[in-house]
Amino acid sequence: MVEKMSAEITSPGLIQAVPLDWKRIFFIMLGLGLFAAVYFAPPFSDAVDPDGKRFVLTPEGKAALALFLLAGTWWVTEVVPIGITSIVIGLTQALFLIRPARVAFSDFMDPSVWFIFGSLSIGMVFTKTGLTRRLAYKMLELVGERTSMIYLGCFVMTSALTLVMAHTAVAATVYPLFLAIYGLYQEDGKPTKFGKGLFIGMAFICGAGSIVTLLGSARAAVALGFYNQITGKTITFFELTYYMLPLGATLTFLLWAYFMLYYRPERKTIPGLRDRARKLYASLGPINKNESLALTIVVGVICTLCARSLFPAELSFLDKTAVILVATVLFFVFKIVSLEDLEGTPWNIILLFGGAMSIGFCLWETGAAQWIAVLWLAMFQGAAPMVFILGVAFFVLMMTNLIMNVAAIAIVLPVALKMAEYMGVAHEVVMFACLVTAGMPFLLLVGAAPNAIAYNSKLFTAREFFTCGLLASLMLMVVLAIFVWVVWPIMGMPVLITTGG
Numbered sequence: 001m002v003e004k005m006s007a008e009i010t011s012p013g014l015i016q017a018v019p020l021d022w023k024r025i026f027f028i029m030l031g032l033g034l035f036a037a038v039y040f041a042p043p044f045s046d047a048v049d050p051d052g053k054r055f056v057l058t059p060e061g062k063a064a065l066a067l068f069l070l071a072g073t074w075w076v077t078e079v080v081p082i083g084i085t086s087i088v089i090g091l092t093q094a095l096f097l098i099r100p101a102r103v104a105f106s107d108f109m110d111p112s113v114w115f116i117f118g119s120l121s122i123g124m125v126f127t128k129t130g131l132t133r134r135l136a137y138k139m140l141e142l143v144g145e146r147t148s149m150i151y152l153g154c155f156v157m158t159s160a161l162t163l164v165m166a167h168t169a170v171a172a173t174v175y176p177l178f179l180a181i182y183g184l185y186q187e188d189g190k191p192t193k194f195g196k197g198l199f200i201g202m203a204f205i206c207g208a209g210s211i212v213t214l215l216g217s218a219r220a221a222v223a224l225g226f227y228n229q230i231t232g233k234t235i236t237f238f239e240l241t242y243y244m245l246p247l248g249a250t251l252t253f254l255l256w257a258y259f260m261l262y263y264r265p266e267r268k269t270i271p272g273l274r275d276r277a278r279k280l281y282a283s284l285g286p287i288n289k290n291e292s293l294a295l296t297i298v299v300g301v302i303c304t305l306c307a308r309s310l311f312p313a314e315l316s317f318l319d320k321t322a323v324i325l326v327a328t329v330l331f332f333v334f335k336i337v338s339l340e341d342l343e344g345t346p347w348n349i350i351l352l353f354g355g356a357m358s359i360g361f362c363l364w365e366t367g368a369a370q371w372i373a374v375l376w377l378a379m380f381q382g383a384a385p386m387v388f389i390l391g392v393a394f395f396v397l398m399m400t401n402l403i404m405n406v407a408a409i410a411i412v413l414p415v416a417l418k419m420a421e422y423m424g425v426a427h428e429v430v431m432f433a434c435l436v437t438a439g440m441p442f443l444l445l446v447g448a449a450p451n452a453i454a455y456n457s458k459l460f461t462a463r464e465f466f467t468c469g470l471l472a473s474l475m476l477m478v479v480l481a482i483f484v485w486v487v488w489p490i491m492g493m494p495v496l497i498t499t500g501g
């Protein structure tokens with residue numbers, strides 16, 4: 001009997017040797033090697049700001065840099081699931097005493113992570129109740145059968161929504177709508193160029209639109225607060241929109257053109273799509289109780305969040321995460337969704353964002369982020385004003401791909417505004433340039449919640465997102481340079497400090 005079993009086990013074809021994935025092994029070892037190279041390196045020299053203040057990179061700060069290199073390598077190459085890489089971020093901080101375990105893992109329960117959970121719940125409800133199908137079919141009736149116009153319609157709608165809603169909430173709202181639209185293009189759900197462009201474009205457009213008003217994100221309010229504290233001057237809601245609207249609109253249409261080239265749809269048209277969308281909309285029948293209830297709850301949440309942004313002093317007690325989680329609870333109270341729906345939550349995405357929060361706070365609290373910022377900006381002392389402005393904006397662009405954009409602004413803007421005085425550069429143009437790039441992390445999935453939400457479509461990899469984002473980031477910097485040098489001065493924004501200023 002034993003001999004028989006042994007023969008079966010060793011028979012050719014029953015057990016096949018699994019070939020080693022050398023590419024995967026290489027990137028795993030590369031991440032570990034970068035971590036070891038920085039962690040065990042001799043102490044790095046201090047960074048010095050224009051006032052002569054020294055910023056020491058502590059051993060914990062150096063370890064935080066090492067951890068980021070490890071996580072960044074694994075995130076981009078996806079050699080392990082991105083959620084598992086996030087867990088590695090927490091456990092490495094605990095094992096190497098970079099930060100206490102309680103602190104490192106508490107970041108995974110940060111309110112921003114719960115905001116992502118609430119946003120995904122709204123998307124889940126829109127999909128289950130059929131609201132997304134209604135919206136998708138009605139939109140396709142309007143934009144027609146050309147895939148280029150479907151791209152444009154989706155992008156313009158997304159950009160417009162970010163004028164009155166936080167970009168994370170916008171991504172969560174339009175995501176199921178885009179899934180429904182894509183289902184009519186590729187019914188088997190397999191990745192296509194059109195699908196990649198649609199969802200990566202959604203993430204990019206959320207960033208481009210969110211810079212226009214104070215309602216699009218929290219970063220603008222933080223930046224205006226620093227600006228007022230350091231310069232004593234105030235920039236109003238409408239002044240922000242006056243300068244940002246032309247740039248946001250320009251980028252929205254340029255990104256549409258970019259995706260038409262980079263991810264050109266396989267088909268120019270979808271014949272019969274308009275008639276099909278009309279018939280599918282009619283087949284849904286009148287709006288039902290669950291749809292009405294879900295729509296009422298979501299509109300209530302959106303109105304509350306908008307009111308909170310418009311009247312921050314009066315409604316400061318309303319936490320945005322608590323507001324959106326109220327909606328999640330109400331969905332279950334009114335039995336719009338069930339426990340089975342909750343079990344389908346994409347925890348990989350939530351872990352990804354938890355890891356992003358943890359590494360971001362790690363870089364901040366250990367002083368590594370400040371050290372990098374001062375070291376980078378010190379390189380531009382004595383440079384031409386245009387080089388300095390774009391250098392600051394580029395650094396914010398890099399930082400906002402690594403840590404929360406609010407944290408990137410908090411770290412870079414005070415130093416940049418102080419340096420601007422030495423360089424003879426107006427404070428306004430530095431602040432606006434920083435706000436533009438802080439809103440558009442086109443490289444890493446961890447850079448913003450819409451990136452992670454788009455990734456949940458499973459239509460593209462982290463590497464494809466990064467590669468696509470490289471050219472988009474270059475385009476962003478070119479557009480910003482044109483606005484700094486030509487457009488904003490024509491609109492009345494100062495670039496250099498005048499003798500009277």
